[in-house]
Amino acid sequence: MSEIYLAGGCFWGLEKYLASIRGVLSTQVGYANGKTKNPTYEDVCYKNSGHAETVGVEYDSKILPLEFLLELYYEAIDPISLNRQGNDTGVQYRTGIYYIDETDLPVIKGSIEKLQKRYDQPIAIEVKPLENFSPAEDYHQRYLDKNPRGYCHIGREKFEKAARAVVNPADYQVPDPEKLTKTLTKMQFEVTQHNATEPPFQNEFWDFFKPGIYVDITTGEPLFVSSDKFQSGCGWPSFSKPIDPNVIREKNDTSFGLLRTEVRSRVGDAHLGHVFDDGPKELGGRRYCINSAALRFIPKEEMEREGYGHLLGLLE
DSSP: OEEEEEEESOHHHHHHHHHTSTTEEEEEEEEESOSSSSOOHHHHHHSOOOOEEEEEEEEOTTTSOHHHHHHHHHHHSOTTOSSEETTEESGGGOEEEEESOGGGHHHHHHHHHHHHTTOSSOOOOEEEEOOOEEEOOGGGTTHHHHOTTSOOSSOTHHHHHHHTOOOOGGGSOOOOHHHHHHHSOHHHHHHHHHOOOOOTTSSTTTTOOOSEEEEETTTOOEEEEGGGEEOOSSSSOEESSOSSGGGEEEEEEOGGGOOEEEEEETTTOOEEEEEESOSOGGGTSOEEEEOGGGEEEEEGGGTTTTTOGGGGGGGO
16 A cells, blocks of 8 residues: 645645546545644635645555646646646645655656656645645545535546556657657558548458557557447548547647548547547447558557556457
8 A cells, every 4th residue: 555645726626636547546635744743624715724625545556656647737737737626726735746755756846857857837735744734624534525516626527547558658658759760661650650641441350350459650559459340431441439548648630621520539649530420329429430541459469468468358
């Protein structure tokens, strides 16, 4: 069992979000790193006690390494916002990572450095040892479980994404563009780096249905599983959902005078294809139309050897 304390706006929503993550064993909301002992909610909100609304997290680091937990935490917050999350403003709503184990500090610093590369503005997350922590009043504990329609500054769809998170982005590295020119075919490079589209019905996986997983050709990050693949007739591989909702980034695409939703990989930022809302209703109604050139297929029998054994259960 490992322990970390995370602040990120109103602790009602952050607690619910963190408790949804596979590998989190328990959560407790409270007040951290303030100027007084045993503050009340009123002290924190109205008497300038200096505490941050914080969630204490106990987790299994074998299932959920700290760097993976932090990546998921970043998904729930605005990391460049100072003393504000959602509509909540004040020092008690600041973001913070408070540690009790000194060996966690290098992991935290490395994670923040990687996060900073994604933003032009400075990261506003406070990183300090845990100086003090007082559990909040009972009515605050598991507040959203007791009050399902209660206030929450975190979008509810993020709870589901957290619950389905199985791919640790820290296991994969952003590729060197120069290296990609040597390791990728011309089509793979044009698709992933320049948003090209390969010809329909003339690509590797459009009618391929063997059991296994599909990973980003540029990084190896898992993207799709064969059990979510279906024959759509469009001429490109079609999937009902990604292996983990966090591995895909969606963005508006207005090229060619059309309004579409582009999908890109999380770590490699590679162009993959587009997603449409015309998929089979029984599979959720979405169709991820993906270029074969953006994918590498790992057969089921080779997943363990290639380091993807922990995902074998998704094929059942």
